[in-house]
Amino acid sequence: MVRTRFAPSPTGYMHIGNLRTALYAYLIAKKNNGKFLLRIEDTDQKRTVEDSVEVIYSSLSLAGISYDEGPDKDGGYGPYIQSERRDIYRKHIEELISMGKAYRCFCTKEELDRDRDEFSKRYPDKPFRDKCRDLTGSEIKAKTDQIASCVVRQRIPETGTTTFTDIVFGAITVENNTLDEQVLMKADGLPTYNFANVIDDHLMEISHVVRGYEYLSSAPKYNLLYESFGWKIPEYIHLPHIMREDGKKLSKREGDASFQDLLDLGYLPSAIINYIAMLGWNPGTEEEYFTLDDLIVKFSPERINRSNAIFTRDKLTWLNNIHIKKMPFEEFQKKASEYYPKDLSSRYDIEKIGKLIHERLETFVQIKDKTDFFLKVPDYDISLYENKKMKSDPATAKIMLEKIIPVFDTVTEWNNETVFSAMNELIQKEGCKSGAVLWPVRIALSGKLSTPGGASEIADIIGKAETAARLKAAVEKLGE
RNA sequence: GGUUCCAUCGGCUAACGGUUAGGCCACAAGGUUUUCAUCCUUGUAAUCGGGGUUCGAUUCCCCGUGGGAUCACCA
Numbered sequence: 219m220v221r222t223r224f225a226p227s228p229t230g231y232m233h234i235g236n237l238r239t240a241l242y243a244y245l246i247a248k249k250n251n252g253k254f255l256l257r258i259e260d261t262d263q264k265r266t267v268e269d270s271v272e273v274i275y276s277s278l279s280l281a282g283i284s285y286d287e288g289p290d291k292d293g294g295y296g297p298y299i300q301s302e303r304r305d306i307y308r309k310h311i312e313e314l315i316s317m318g319k320a321y322r323c324f325c326t327k328e329e330l331d332r333d334r335d336e337f338s339k340r341y342p343d344k345p346f347r348d349k350c351r352d353l354t355g356s357e358i359k360a361k362t363d364q365i366a367s368c369v370v371r372q373r374i375p376e377t378g379t380t381t382f383t384d385i386v387f388g389a390i391t392v393e394n395n396t397l398d399e400q401v402l403m404k405a406d407g408l409p410t411y412n413f414a415n416v417i418d419d420h421l422m423e424i425s426h427v428v429r430g431y432e433y434l435s436s437a438p439k440y441n442l443l444y445e446s447f448g449w450k451i452p453e454y455i456h457l458p459h460i461m462r463e464d465g466k467k468l469s470k471r472e473g474d475a476s477f478q479d480l481l482d483l484g485y486l487p488s489a490i491i492n493y494i495a496m497l498g499w500n501p502g503t504e505e506e507y508f509t510l511d512d513l514i515v516k517f518s519p520e521r522i523n524r525s526n527a528i529f530t531r532d533k534l535t536w537l538n539n540i541h542i543k544k545m546p547f548e549e550f551q552k553k554a555s556e557y558y559p560k561d562l563s564s565r566y567d568i569e570k571i572g573k574l575i576h577e578r579l580e581t582f583v584q585i586k587d588k589t590d591f592f593l594k595v596p597d598y599d600i601s602l603y604e605n606k607k608m609k610s611d612p613a614t615a616k617i618m619l620e621k622i623i624p625v626f627d628t629v630t631e632w633n634n635e636t637v638f639s640a641m642n643e644l645i646q647k648e649g650c651k652s653g654a655v656l657w658p659v660r661i662a663l664s665g666k667l668s669t670p671g672g673a674s675e676i677a678d679i680i681g682k683a684e685t686a687a688r689l690k691a692a693v694e695k696l697g698e
Numbered sequence: 699g700g701u702u703c704c705a706u707c708g709g710c711u712a713a714c715g716g717u718u719a720g721g722c723c724a725c726a727a728g729g730u731u732u733u734c735a736u737c738c739u740u741g742u743a744a745u746c747g748g749g750g751u752u753c754g755a756u757u758c759c760c761c762g763u764g765g766g767a768u769c770a771c772c773a
Contacts, residue, residue: 225773226773227772227773229773259773261772261773262771262772262773264772265772265773323771327771330771338699342699342700343699343700343701344700345700345701345769346769367771369771387703387704390702390703392701392702393701396700396701396702396769397701397769398768398769400769400770401770401771403771404771405771406771408771410770410771410772410773411772411773412773414773415773430767430773431703431766431767432767432768432773433767433768433773434702434703434767434768435701435702435703435767435768435769436768456703458703458704458766459766459767461766463709465765465766467766493710496710496711496722497710498710500710500711500712502712503712503721504712504720504721504722506710506721506722506723523704523710523711524703524704524705525703525704525705525765525766526704526765526766526767527709527710527711528709528710529709529710530709530710530723530724532709532710532723532724533709533710533722533723533724534723535723536722536723536724537723577735577736578735578736588735605733605734607734608733634732638732641732642732652732653732653733655732656732656733657732657733659732660732660733661733664733666733667733667734668733668734668735669733669735670733670735671732671733671735672731672732672733672735673732673733674732675732
């Protein structure tokens with residue numbers, strides 16, 4: 219049974235890299251008809267942000283990544299929140315100490331700083347070894363009686379090597395004497411991530427450990443722990459990082475986009491998922507559009523890349539347009555309704571407007587900019603009438619606009635077709651290029667260089683009276 | 699600095715040791731068009747450097763260079 223997990227710490231911020239880790243873990247589980255679980259790594263009480271578990275729940279839910287087991291969905295392997303598992307960790311740390319694979323350290327912060335400093339001067343190429351590692355039984359007892367709290371460190375073998383295999387990076391071997399003796403249990407009685415993840419992954423029967431690349435160098439130490447307990451070592455899948463354009467890591471402080479930020483910018487969850495799935499992975503074909511269900515079928519961890527990828531919005535934006543176009547119109551309108559300017563739907567046929575913008579939207583936040591001219595023509599410069607290809611300039615535009623006004627006046631049934639043929643009528647009569655009429659009319663009606671739809675489509679939507687008013691205003695503007 | 703990982707167009711990436719090194723985004727040009735939107739076509743653009751191994755290296759090995767990760771009572 220394949221079992222994977224996503225184990226975020228509740229910091230209140232779901233960045234793209236985290237989400238991708240969750241996605242890959244989810245895909246690996248689902249692809250193998252396995253289980254995907256959510257575990258909350260809240261062993262750092264200082265860092266835990268209130269309500270941030272909600273951010274995790276809602277992000278996963280919006281992304282469509284559902285878990286089979288989690289804090290609010292017991293699957294028999296709980297609790298799924300690490301701060302509720304203290305007794306489990308305590309039991310295992312005792313076991314490790316009695317096996318001699320871990321030891322208590324009584325050093326204070328100050329002692330540690332000093333000792334580390336001294337140690338690095340004497341042995342610049344060796345990892346720090348704490349003096350408490352060689353305490354005898356009676357010394358430990360004396361310290362225990364004297365000092366209330368202590369931490370527990372992992373004891374690393376002096377010699378030998380440790381090898382582990384990662385599905386992405388292959389076999390990696392390190393000398394044990396380059397590994398540091400990390401803290402497993404903190405003075406507050408909670409385990410560090412380094413200890414908790416091993417205990418929990420084993421107890422929760424995680425078969426494939428999917429996590430960020432930053433844990434790769436700790437993996438040998440985890441292996442040593444598994445070996446001490448005599449536990450089966452899981453498959454490792456370490457993921458390369460997602461970087462920003464300047465090569466730095468994505469960070470909340472620098473204001474880099476989180477999942478939530480991207481949603482706020484008008485990106486669809488399905489597009490974001492599609493995009494991040496391909497940051498570091500590809501199906502081996504030239505397909506680029508994937509739904510979450512497609513990914514479950516196509517995804518394979520063997521095809522994950524080893525190098526870091528840079529996150530840019532260009533391709534995400536392009537992909538978002540593809541996803542928008544694939545949305546059924548009804549669904550599109552429902553989502554778009556959150557973005558239309560106020561009053562737009564009460565004044566005009568919102569369905570016609572929706573059809574016009576559906577195919578030409580990159581993000582939903584563009585809706586306002588693309589539709590606000592329906593309500594009010596913006597203050598524009600008459601240079602917009604200048605277009606060589608369309609044989610239009612302010613002077614000819616004024617003439618054409620003056621001529622089209624009476625023609626439009628005779629149109630009785632007002633719609634896209636009749637308006638268009640009315641303009642065609644004038645074009646025929648004048649024997650001019652169609653752009654000479656179409657261009658200025660569109661500018662006059664919209665005040666914009668680029669609009670969703672052409673002149674007659676806009677005229678149709680805003681109606682005969684409004685069209686006449688706008689044309690008249692434009693002529694006046696051009697007369698100045 | 700120790701350990702370790704990575705390295706193909708500007709970005710994401712493809713290529714049993716044999717390809718004119720392919721695709722997508724972005725960019726540029728042209729075309730279609732009721733818009734400078736959409737759509738279509740074309741183009742610019744890459745194997746980090748140096749040594750090997752090999753008939754042949756983007757691919758395998760070594761060295762260098764560059765970048766990343768890690769070395770917390772954070773995860």
